Amino acid sequence: MLEIKNLHAGIEDKKILKGFNLTVKAGEIHAIMGPNGSGKSTLSRVLAGHPAYQVTAGEVSYQGKDLLEMSAETRAQEGVFMAFQYPTEIPGVSNAYFLRAAVNAVRARRGEPEMDAVEFLDVLKRKMKLVEMDPAFASRPVNAGFSGGEKKRNEILQMAVLEPKLAILDETDSGLDIDALRVVAHGVNQLRSPERAMIVVTHYQRLLDYIVPDYVHVLLDGKIVKSGGKELALELEAKGYDWIRPVGSKV
């Protein structure tokens, strides 16, 4: 589904990803772990098409198409979804209005008819139940005044509604207490399916107790330096990232 080869990318003049490789198949969950500054968030944003990041080398193929050629909105319409680490607040725009616009944009791409407000509200209510969200949030402005946990839950709600083929969760665990983490992870697990791939980007192993990955990759200084199964996460938790650093590299 996704094949990343020798990806080099950065922001302004700063090189962050320096030869990143990863292959993800449908149904798989890959965890990308790494310390601060290793390039985790850059990877998420580059895949989502954030305009501030420049790709200087490498290729990314998504369902056989060149992902890097697509605009952010086209990627989303084609089934790529990123759950933001810091979701943006949009005062004055209700969650329901925003999500219906998103769903209809995706449907337009597929040549499907628009969903009307009544029809959509039904879908939304079902999905809100799935992520254990109070239906009142449908009419609240997107993320405005939400707590950290509510914002992250709202990201998972969007994912549930948009039903992406490839979901990238960018540090979804950051800023969450254990209860909020459990609810968010439960929502994500409900969305696991053989047709859907997920990339879970995280600093801590904690999240992976709840969202159990098929593969764990360690990202250091813009490259994957070690890959393994879910037990690799536990090893990282016990030993930290230092033991894995190549000799001579700076902390």
Place this chain on the structure above:
Amino acid sequence: MTDTKTPENETLENYRRSFEAFEKTELCGEGGWLCPERRSAFQRFEQNGFPGSKDEEWRYTRLESVKKMVPKSAATASVDLKTMEPYVLDPAWPRAVFVDGVYQPALSAGLEDQKGLRVMSLAEALRRHEPQLASGLREARLKPRALTDLNTAFFTDGIEIQLAAGTHLEKPLQVLSLFLFAEGERAIHPRNLILAGPGSRAAIIQSFAGIGSNSYFSNGLTEVRLSEKARLDHYVLQQGGSQGFQTARGEIWLEKESRYETFMVSADTPFFRYEIDAVLAGRQAGLQLHGFYLTAGNEHVDQNVLIEHRVPECTSGQVMKGILDGHSRLVVRGKVHVYPDAQKTDAQQTMKNLLLSRDATADAQPQLEIYADDVKCTHGTAIGQLEDDAIFYLKSRGIEADEARRILTRGFAMEVLEKIPLEPVRRAAEAALGAHFREV
């Protein structure tokens, strides 16, 4: 004084001729009881002329085009029900309708249904020598202003609304002004009086719509007096189609524990200057202003607010938001004046403008003048474009760039509009917004 004919002199001469003709008519005030008042107002106007660039409050707004207009007064016009219908916010609400500044009993409805509510056209009030009129005029004389003087000299019609003590108006009252001016360029000076008795409650909507294609100058003045514990929601709504120059002024007087909440919605107006001059004169009086302005093309909108906190424990809040497109200009001035006695004042001001075009200009000027020491006064302004992060967030959900901008702009507006408690008004405001975005 020289004899050279400057454009300024020519304007004043036109006005003089116009006033002299007007003085001879019955409209001036039957039996001439108002004539001395009108004459002295006109003399003040003649002396001072139109406000110019030297006047700080008129720094960004010019009346040059208005000066060029010959101040003919409007003939009696009428429109049919069908033309009016789109502007009626709710047919079940009582309404008073004006065409070119003249009261239209045939188009008005429901004004006699409510006990404690007395509505009369100002023309009628003039005929009856209503004493409230005279007291309002005395007030206006205390602080001479060119446009107020012009209004006092020339007004012939408008509305007088009185709420008896304890009256709770069941339904909102719409005062609809339609501008047709089928006979060509005209000047009108509507005068309105709203008197809310002790403990009364009401919602009044003043709305304006252009239904013709000729230019005009409408120079309105509305006096609002809130007695103790009265509560008024006052809407000023532009319903589109305006072709002329509109200036309007609201003079608000608040007694003890009264509350005045005003919603100002302006869209699709080529030239609009709206002044609010409010005096918090009784303890624990409160005022809240919500302003929303949408400007495009070469439109010029100027909102000028003065709030005087004269006594302790009063609150005032102003939230003004503008969306500017094209070559338009929006001027927002809000001055809060806290008198030495006005301890425990709570005054807040927020001004936010969103620029959709590089050629649009926003001037936001909050001003605090505080002479008391135990007060809570804050103000904030922001002028900017849509945030890239927000646009990206929407795009990352599949929403196309143009649609993302449209949604965010609408959201910016909705922050103010969603506070409008009356649904038909909110719908009309949203429609004005929607119409604009279809055009863009």
